[in-house]
Amino acid sequence: MADADETTALIADMGARARAAATTLAALPTATKAAGLRAAAAAIRSAEAEILAANAVDMQKGRDGGLSSAMLDRLLLDPARVGGMAAGVEAVAALDDPVGAEIDSRDRPNGLRLTRIRVPIGVIGIIYESRPNVTADAAALCVMAGNSVILRGGSEAVASNRAIHVAMAAGLAGAGIPADAVQLVPTTDRAAVGAMLKADGVIDLIIPRGGKSLVARVQAEARVPVLAHLDGINHVYVDGSADPGMAERIVVNAKMRRTGVCGAMETLLIDRAYPHAAELVRALAASGCEVRGGPGLRALAPELAATTDIDWDTEYLEAIASAGLVDGVEGALTHIAHHGSHHTDAIIAEDAGVAERFLAGVDSAIVLWNASTQFADGGEFGLGAEIGIATGRLHARGPVALEGLTTYKWVGRGTGQVRG
């Protein structure tokens, strides 16, 4: 067990340095953090050649190792992607700083003035897979919210991540941000992930960024709190009162705009009272989607493939959707309660009462009325860049942006008050 002990000690040491840096970082003014991030972005641009050379090493290793073309595409950097990464860091530097904001204040009858102010969480661990841009994105968001970050990227992107990290760290340090505020786990040993997940008290929060197997492992093993979503089994319910043109536009967009994003529709629920069910699923099919229908719906559109039980619990993330008839909004609520993943669900309806029943009754992070589920995104919500979407119930729900990377403290200012 010497290796496991060594890895645990490594994470503990990185965590202690991250904690010390976080103490400094928590007190830095917005302008210093923003200047640090702009310097990091400039350093990324300056290091383009080194970053691309490192990425070429990862790409060669990936091709030799038989990575899929999808994984190679996620791994690939080119000048445009390096520029985009730098621009992303600059965009974070321009966001409103949540730290120090007053959440509420109250004057007590005894004269004690209490305020609740936002403060950084402390030390955040990011565990991610093949996309090297996460190194820059996640680091920028954590630093802007005053947190230290411990980054653990995928082994397939190790050279790229190191090159990006070296550039950012130099940029940040040159602008007065503590060097230990952004650390990259130097080993690609899988045990490092385990050590991070168990580093309760060392790391305050873990955010996994990657596929379902990564998120599932993190959720199963973590002793540290986790913000994440495992699934996005998102529903669009088309009520009997829906406008047919709007229903078609939204359903096709929710499924087909990008099929691989977590906000994509996976299940279409149609009110038995909706008179245009067959046209709707035919329009979806005509957009290039394989529509699998339940029995009631196949009676109306017999050309549909049949759903099996597993379809209703499947996040396809491709051009496939399950579709079925339900008994009005209550039927939709029952279906979503059984099969949903608390991510994003939408209703298309002209009847406001029915819509409000749906918005109140669906227990998901995001509920939408007459809008596409593909809006499930921090940028679309006006929050700036997001670090992820959370479907748990505590701390932050839905898109997690800068505010989700903070906590608060109570500050009381008195004039000598003692308790009676």
Added chain:
Amino acid sequence: MADADETTALIADMGARARAAATTLAALPTATKAAGLRAAAAAIRSAEAEILAANAVDMQKGRDGGLSSAMLDRLLLDPARVGGMAAGVEAVAALDDPVGAEIDSRDRPNGLRLTRIRVPIGVIGIIYESRPNVTADAAALCVMAGNSVILRGGSEAVASNRAIHVAMAAGLAGAGIPADAVQLVPTTDRAAVGAMLKADGVIDLIIPRGGKSLVARVQAEARVPVLAHLDGINHVYVDGSADPGMAERIVVNAKMRRTGVCGAMETLLIDRAYPHAAELVRALAASGCEVRGGPGLRALAPELAATTDIDWDTEYLEAIASAGLVDGVEGALTHIAHHGSHHTDAIIAEDAGVAERFLAGVDSAIVLWNASTQFADGGEFGLGAEIGIATGRLHARGPVALEGLTTYKWVGRGTGQVRG
């Protein structure tokens, strides 16, 4: 392992019923929840004889089993305590309902209107020890915030808890609150605690109410998120600029008003530049406190007992305090960073710049300037009754009251928006 399986199945079944009840509860108007709690309070008053008879059984068993007098006192109910319990439930019914409150709203350029509204968390588990009043207090707070609750009280209070629960459940059900909204684990088997702690996805949040060994077990074993504090190693730092009279009043109050509460001062840090250190510790000693001094302080007040290393990390919860000299506010910050428990720390100072440095630099849930640490209490903060004090960094920090028992969801209302 049949027993463990049975216990797991029991908790899963209770959790499923609690989830169904939570769905109903989440949609209830404030008036219905408040009426339900008033009915529960009335039922507690009406059942005074049954509750006292049950408590007499627990008390007899406790005396036979050799419970300490302190534990017997916690367990004891009398007419005044039963009345106080009912009044506590009525007080919760009178609090502002956090559910449905709009946290923020924003209109997007595409016309999508986004609001973030408070919703109940869902199913909350309360694990507690000998005080039977927690049965009523915790249930009332959970229900008012729209949550179902699964209560697991101490085996020593089993008859009392059952009698209180029977009364409350009857009162709630008579007023239209689902019966499964408040459930008491029927077994006192310790395995039930383990099953609750591992019921991830069944129970959304666990709040332990009890001594340090209970909290430590919950924190060590829980797979479900926990809100709690393990220690309250609270510091009062007396700056060189402090008003001597105020310093003395606050220090004596912070330590001695009630020594057994988690907001009590445990460590007194005195600025080396403070000219009245000896008088201050003598005043504290004169109030009945054993003061253990560090070397520098004992040079000024040689009559003090000496601290050992362990004192600085000890939550005495009795009339003992450790006291030492530090080098100004920076010395205090360093000491608190090493020995504090992120609960409540205070500075006594006339110098506002020094005070603000302390308030910003101490990483605790509650930081106070010129006020006693004994104010660390939801009621004193104007939050109404609290379910506990949390020293973790996520979701809620400091006193956890109704708002801390809620989460939020994003609600978007559109007019047919699709994402480009």
